[in-house]
Amino acid sequence: MSNPTNLSPSDRKLAARRALDDLGHDRDDHALVRVRCGRSHHVATVFDTAAGAVYESLIGPHAHGRRDYIDEAHRTDRHRIHYVDLLDGDRNTDDTLPAHCECGGYELSRIQLRHAIDTHQRTIQLD
Template sequence: MVEKGFATPEARRAAAHVAVEALVQPDRSVKLRVQCAESHHVATVYDTDVGLVYVARSGPHSHGSRDFVDVAHHDAVPGVEVVDVLDPGTGAMADDALPATCECGPRRVSRSELLRAVESGQHRLLVS
């Protein structure tokens, strides 16, 4: 069930976070994987009970399940998880540029480009 018309952006992001946490098998709910030209992981779009949800890390973070934050190449501030409903609905206030980070550095991912990729049936999107 896709829920539109959240009262605030904070409520929308909170609902998105709860929806991703509720996924029993997250890998089976992946609609789109976002990578840079160097094949680094940038973001993931999941199909959830509240619709498509964007999940990314912003700032320095570990690169794999056994890796540590690579502070030698970044500052000491840990990364922040960015979780948001990809299509907030008509009339909702939402920036098109979503923050993300990969080993190449910080970047912005276009919300509308992600939606077009999912609608066209793509499973992987390369961003520059």
């Protein structure tokens, strides 16, 4: 794979999605950092992949866990977006990454996520 700093944003996201797909069903074993809100909802995860650290978050309404239901009426016009990107980028790459849980939307910092990985922090708890 090319150096992530030489990829366009769309190529970087495509490489990240392919790298996550390559992890298969056991990808939870490759989690480097998990991000949770103050109410312990899942916000985002960074995975260790062959392409490097990959950030993933579901943007929009979603359930708290595997057996929970979305806290919204049926046939809503809002849909979740599966946001995936390589954590590392070049100096022109925006530092903020979108994230979401049932409490609302967040913006996470690539630099802070990278620092958490470097210091072996497994979970980031948001306020």
